[in-house]
Amino acid sequence: xxxxxxxxxxxxxxxxxxxxxxxxxxxxxxxxxxxxxxxxxxxxxxxxxxxxxxxxxxxxxxxxxxxxxxxxxxxxxxxxxxxxxxxxxxxxxxxxxxxxxxxxxxxxxxxxxxxxxxxxxxxxxxxxxxxxxxxxxxxxxxxxxxxxxxxxxxxxxxxxxxxxxxxxxxxxxxxxxxxxxxxxxxxxxxxxxxxxxxxxxxxxxxxxxxxxxxxxxxxxxxxxxxxxxxxxxxxxxxxxxxxxxxxxxxxxxxxxxxxxxxxxxxxxxxxxxxxxxxxxxxxxxxxxxxxxxxxxxxxxxxxxxxxxxxxxxxxxxxxxxxxxxxxxxxxxxxxxxxxxxxxxxxxxxxxxxxxxxxxxxxxxxxxxxxxxxxxxxxxxxxxxxxxxxxxxxxxxxxxxxxxxxxxxxxxxxxxxxxxxxxxxxxxxxxxxxxxxxxxxxxxxxxxxxxxxxxxxxxxxxxxxxxxxxxxxxxxxxxxxxxxxxxxxxxxxxxxxxxxxxxxxxxxxxxxxxxxxxxxxxxxxxxxxxxxxxxxx
Amino acid sequence: xxxxxxxxxxxxxxxxxxxxxxxxxxxxxxxxxxxxxxxxxxxxxxxxxxxxxxxxxxxxxxxxxxxxxxxxxxxxxxxxxxxxxxxxxxxxxxxxxxxxxxxxxxxxxxxxxxxxxxxxxxxxxxxxxxxxxxxxxxxxxxxxxxxxxxxxxxxxxxxxxxxxxxxxxxxxxxxxxxxxxxxxxxxxxxxxxxxxxxxxxxxxxxxxxxxxxxxxxxxxxxxxxxxxxxxxxxxxxxxxxxxxxxxxxxxxxxxxxxxxxxxxxxxxxxxxxxxxxxxxxxxxxxxxxxxxxxxxxxxxxxxxxxxx
Numbered sequence: 037x038x039x040x041x042x043x044x045x046x047x048x049x050x051x052x053x054x055x056x057x058x059x060x061x062x063x064x065x066x067x068x069x070x071x072x073x074x075x076x077x078x079x080x081x082x083x084x085x086x087x088x089x090x091x092x093x094x095x096x097x098x099x100x101x102x103x104x105x106x107x108x109x110x111x112x113x114x115x116x117x118x119x120x121x122x123x124x125x126x127x128x129x130x131x132x133x134x135x136x137x138x139x140x141x142x143x144x145x146x147x148x149x150x151x152x153x154x155x156x157x158x159x160x161x162x163x164x165x166x167x168x169x170x171x172x173x174x175x176x177x178x179x180x181x182x183x184x185x186x187x188x189x190x191x192x193x194x195x196x197x198x199x200x201x202x203x204x205x206x207x208x209x210x211x212x213x214x215x216x217x218x219x220x221x222x223x224x225x226x227x228x229x230x231x232x233x234x235x236x237x238x239x240x241x242x243x244x245x246x247x248x249x250x251x252x253x254x255x256x257x258x259x260x261x262x263x264x265x266x267x268x269x270x271x272x273x274x275x276x277x278x279x280x281x282x283x284x285x286x287x288x289x290x291x292x293x294x295x296x297x298x299x300x301x302x303x304x305x306x307x308x309x310x311x312x313x314x315x316x317x318x319x320x321x322x323x324x325x326x327x328x329x330x331x332x333x334x335x336x337x338x339x340x341x342x343x344x345x346x347x348x349x350x351x352x353x354x355x356x357x358x359x360x361x362x363x364x365x366x367x368x369x370x371x372x373x374x375x376x377x378x379x380x381x382x383x384x385x386x387x388x389x390x391x392x393x394x395x396x397x398x399x400x401x402x403x404x405x406x407x408x409x410x411x412x413x414x415x416x417x418x419x420x421x422x423x424x425x426x427x428x429x430x431x432x433x434x435x436x437x438x439x440x441x442x443x444x445x446x447x448x449x450x451x452x453x454x455x456x457x458x459x460x461x462x463x464x465x466x467x468x469x470x471x472x473x474x475x476x477x478x479x480x481x482x483x484x485x486x487x488x489x490x491x492x493x494x495x496x497x498x499x500x501x502x503x504x505x506x507x508x509x510x511x512x513x514x515x516x517x518x519x520x521x522x523x524x525x526x527x528x529x530x531x532x533x534x535x536x537x538x539x540x541x542x543x544x545x546x547x548x549x550x551x552x553x554x555x556x557x558x559x560x561x562x563x564x565x566x567x568x569x570x571x572x
Numbered sequence: 573x574x575x576x577x578x579x580x581x582x583x584x585x586x587x588x589x590x591x592x593x594x595x596x597x598x599x600x601x602x603x604x605x606x607x608x609x610x611x612x613x614x615x616x617x618x619x620x621x622x623x624x625x626x627x628x629x630x631x632x633x634x635x636x637x638x639x640x641x642x643x644x645x646x647x648x649x650x651x652x653x654x655x656x657x658x659x660x661x662x663x664x665x666x667x668x669x670x671x672x673x674x675x676x677x678x679x680x681x682x683x684x685x686x687x688x689x690x691x692x693x694x695x696x697x698x699x700x701x702x703x704x705x706x707x708x709x710x711x712x713x714x715x716x717x718x719x720x721x722x723x724x725x726x727x728x729x730x731x732x733x734x735x736x737x738x739x740x741x742x743x744x745x746x747x748x749x750x751x752x753x754x755x756x757x758x759x760x761x762x763x764x765x766x767x768x769x770x771x772x773x774x775x776x777x778x779x780x781x782x783x784x785x786x787x788x789x790x791x792x793x794x795x796x797x798x799x800x801x802x803x804x805x806x807x808x809x810x811x812x813x814x815x816x817x818x819x820x821x822x823x824x825x826x827x828x829x830x831x832x833x834x835x836x837x838x839x840x841x842x843x844x845x846x847x848x849x850x851x852x853x854x855x856x857x858x859x860x861x862x863x864x865x866x867x868x869x870x871x872x873x874x875x876x877x878x879x880x
Contacts, residue, residue: 084610086656091620094612167623169611184619241656256665257657258838259740259830283740286838290828293736297729300737421841451841453604460605460615471613485614492615 073265073278074570076301076552078563079291080282082258086241089227090161090168098224099562100261100282104144104246105227106271108135108154109218111559115330115383115477117218121149121228121247121270123204125221130213130514136205141270143230144251149270151206153228159183159194160234161225170225172492176511178209212512215519216478219383222559223476249275249566259284276554276569296320298549302563306545308424311368320547326370329561330381331473331542332482333374335416335432337535338464340497349408350534351393353467355401356439359394362431363540366424370545374538377530378482381541381559382474384520390531394538398439405440413443415466419455420448425469428539459495470495470536475560479523480511487530498535573871580864588856592645595852596638599845606630606654606843628654641846645853653844662835663850669742670831673823674816676744676751681759682809689766689805690798696771704767708760720753720826737828750827754820758812765808769801776800799873806873810866814859 083097089105092098108125109117119125121141127133141149160166162174164184174180178197183190197209210217220226228247233240244252249271250263264279283300285291288307294300296319306324310316317324337344337353344350359373372380376389392400416433418425430446437444447466449455458464472493474482484507485491489499503526510522544561553571556564607624610616616624625631629640644651650659688708692701711719727749728736738746773779774797782792819833832851839847870877 082655084655093614093616094609164619167617167619169616169620171617171619256740257662258665258835285737285828286830286834287825287828290737290826293724293729294828297732297736299735451604453606453608453841453843456608457603457605473613492617 073276074551074572075262075264075279075281076277076568076570077281077283077299078301079288079295079303079305080261080284082284083261085169087244087252087261088168088237088241089224089229089246090157090166090170092224093169096284098560100263101224101227101246102558102560102562103248103250103263103280103282103565104244104252105224105248106141106246106269107224107227108137108221111222111477113557113559115219115381115474115559117222117477122221125218127217130215130217131210133208133210133217134201134205135208138270139204141247142268143228143247144245144266145230145232146268147230147232148203149228149247150203151200152203153230154226155194155198155200155206156234157227157229158198160229162195163193164190170223173220173223173225176210176212176214178211180211213514214511215513215516216480216511219478220476220481250280253279271566273566275566277565280565292316292547295547295549298551301549301552302546302555303548304544304546304557304561304563306547308427311370311545314368314370316545316547323550323552323555324545324547325555325557326543326545327557328372328380328541328543329473329557329559330379330477331471331561332377332379333428333469333471333539333542334377334536335429335467335539336470336496337467337498337537338462338496339535340462341465343410343412344467346408346410347533348404349410350537351532352401352404352408352440353414353436354393354534354537355395355397356405356436357432357537357539358396358435358439359539360396361435362428366428366431367540367543371540371543374540377487377527377536377538378479378523379472379474379541382477382479382482384479384516384523386520386524386527389524389527390538393531393534396435396439401439402441405442410442413445414440415445415447416468417447417449417455417458417464417466418469419450419452421451429469432539462495462497467537468495471542473542473561477559479520479527480507483507483523483526483530484511487535496535498533500529500533503529503533573868577864577868580860580867584857584860587860588853591856592642592849592853593638596641596845596849597634599840599843599848600634600637602840602843604843609842610654624654641849645850650850651846653839653847654842659847659850662847663832663854666830666832666835666851667854669829670817670819670833672742672744673747673751673754673820673829673831674813676747677755677758677816677820678809678813680748680751681755681762681812685759685762686766686802686805688763690770690793692763693767693770693774693801694793696767701767704763708763711756711760714756716753716757716820717822717826719756720750720823723749723753724826740830742829747829750823750829753826754816754823758808761808762805765805766801769804770797773797773801803870803873806869807866810862810869814862817858817862818855 080099081096084094085091085097087097087100089101092101106120108122110120112118121137123136123138125133125135158174161168162171162180162183171184177195179195182192183195200206230245232245249266249269251266253262253264255261261282265275291300291303292307292310295303306316337350363369363371363373375394378385414436416429418429420426433444433446472482472486485493487498488504488507506522506526510519513519513522548555551570553569554567556567558564629637653659688704692704724736727733734749779792779797782796819831819836821833821837824831824833836848836851
């Protein structure tokens with residue numbers, strides 16, 4: 037090499053040539069099904085369990101199950117049930133129900149969906165020895181205590197409350213009237229199962245067979261699950277896409293980059309760093325959306341800790357949080373402040389029950405706080421390995437310490453599993469992050485699991501017999517209107533006791549590639565695969 | 573040399589046992605509940621938790637758990653992680669991707685680094701030398717994730733030259749940009765190492781003798797000088813290959829490469845000791861073998877070195 041400059045330029049061009057040659061890389065995969073309709077790719081996370089409806093309670097798995105199965109009812113965007121496989125669900129007393137299913141629904145292996153498919157599936161999930169995570173969803177069916185007693189082994193293999201009448205009809209007898217029974221039937225726990233499942237559950241896990249618009253095709257662990265359109269789906273209209281690839285990403289920011297470039301077709305949660313200044317709306321012009329869904333962010337008091345025993349103190353802290361400021365600074369104004377303990381979108385919710393107690397009222401907060409005599413710093417605790425927990429809790433901390441004049445510290449917990457451990461051990465020394473998504477759109481589903489005495493998700497130790505009584509009365513009321521009124525009353529009790537501070541209702545920010553048309557979100561915050569179409 | 577190689581291979585066994593137990597124990601000792609994410613944010617029913625604990629042996633002591641694991645391992649059964657996935661499948665899917673990425677990164681850093689090092693070593697203080705020194709300083713100073721995000725944004729989104737992420741079963745061409753990102757730091761080291769080595773050896777006696785004998789410059793540099801100067805570089809490349817095989821968590825996350833790095837990181841977060849130990853087992857073997865190859869290559873490169 038005579039001239040070093042030539043050498044330098046050569047090295048530079050060699051490098052750039054190597055880089056440019058990389059543009060031969062494959063794209064998002066546009067293979068189609070037999071009819072040639074295209075496949076779309078959707079962001080997903082690896083399911084935590086095998087793909088079984090009775091044993092799936094997290095979003096990674098339920099997203100895929102919702103494509104593979106269709107249930108008795110579906111929820112529309114207002115959270116109201118609409119018949120899907122069911123033709124009619126009727127009762128004269130809200131306690132004994134007769135469910136009739138439509139004709140013409142088949143599983144992916146060709147066998148028909150019958151009443152027995154539902155009854156056998158529900159009995160399987162409820163039975164204690166099967167150890168399914170959704171077993172508690174059947175706790176109000178007559179005979180549940182025999183198949184799933186609190187102590188000891190089951191004394192029956194099937195619930196006496198479920199009876200098959202004929203191929204298309206079965207009856208459900210509940211232990212008490214439930215005015216919103218129909219609203220609960222859209223959960224994955226209630227999906228039907230084919231005979232092949234009961235014959236060999238282990239083999240079924242490798243190849244799940246449902247009755248939904250898509251059939252299971254293949255799966256690479258930690259990478260993706262692919263499903264293709266099921267031609268004989270019993271739904272009203274044929275689906276517009278030929279197949280779906282649920283692609284799993286280690287980091288949702290990489291997924292965001294893929295959606296922007298069109299490499300990924302749909303992402304239902306835009307990562308926090310791209311919400312700032314509404315950057316995602318610029319990157320994804322004309323292909324983004326912001327939709328509220330029935331979830332709520334809260335932070336819960338450790339009522340088992342005597343320092344937080346006074347409801348006046350808890351109310352004070354709730355009034356010391358400037359929700360508007362948090363929403364503007366952390367969420368960029370994309371969500372709404374909570375006005376009660378029931379998220380917006382759950383049928384029967386009464387607006388603005390909380391009133392002043394959930395708005396920023398610094399004078400009253402300071403007054404009540406001083407009166408309560410609380411000393412020492414306030415701690416806010418959360419895991420910091422996901423979403424924007426750290427940001428909003430730190431903002432809340434600042435708001436509290438400025439208003440009440442007491443130091444507030446944010447205590448981060450590195451991982452979610454550690455946080456769950458600490459929460460379960462009930463030895464947290466501060467207010468901890470919490471939240472709830474009303475995946476079943478009933479007020480009962482929001483109030484009961486979190487706030488009734490001894491409930492599984494009651495992490496605060498809160499107990500109020502009057503509240504319990506009101507929730508139970510609502511759940512066994514004769515009509516839905518009565519139930520709503522009783523639950524609203526229960527919510528008012530909760531607001532006075534303030535076991536948690538309601539911060540904001542959740543919203544989903546989502547984006548899609550230029551290929552997709554008719555993009556809508558389901559009630560469950562997923563892409564509505566039944567209506568979306570692809571334009572090449 | 574045969575005895576040397578055999579002795580090194582035997583040393584593998586205690587290292588293997590020690591590291592696997594240490595890793596298994598450390599993941600087990602991490603705080604948190606491995607069954608945490610099974611039911612989303614809600615509490616799991618007690619029967620479900622019971623069954624999971626029994627299935628995964630979580631109610632037994634750590635030593636029993638490790639002994640069972642080791643017993644299965646020597647029979648080739650890597651076990652299952654907490655999601656019910658076969659660990660051997662996970663490793664078999666992730667390893668080829670990581671190997672490809674490591675090879676690409678190694679090739680890029682070797683070619684560019686050695687070329688730059690040789691050229692600048694022959695003419696220290698020249699224009700090219702200053703360019704390379706500044707460029708390598710810059711590469712060392714910039715963190716990997718900055719390089720990664722910038723290249724992904726500029727080349728992937730703004731210019732549209734490459735897709736922002738790597739597809740599921742990548743070919744070597746797909747991995748060039750991630751390989752460059754991964755190798756950028758080591759590239760700088762290789763360049764400077766080669767430069768120093770060449771500059772030193774230029775003054776060596778055998779170079780003077782070879783020139784005096786009348787050999788062409790090209791032969792002196794290409795055959796004699798480079799071979800001897802490559803010794804420290806080969807050491808570095810061997811060690812670096814071992815590190816690259818260990819997975820590049822950050823780069824893999826940015827480009828969504830489903831390799832070992834992401835697998836280990838995710839498994840540590842989920843407290844999947846079985847996966848982490850399984851991967852470490854293979855890594856330890858690969859790393860020790862890579863070092864063995866490096867040591868043997870010494871003897872080939874430099875006849876003065878004796879293996880004993």
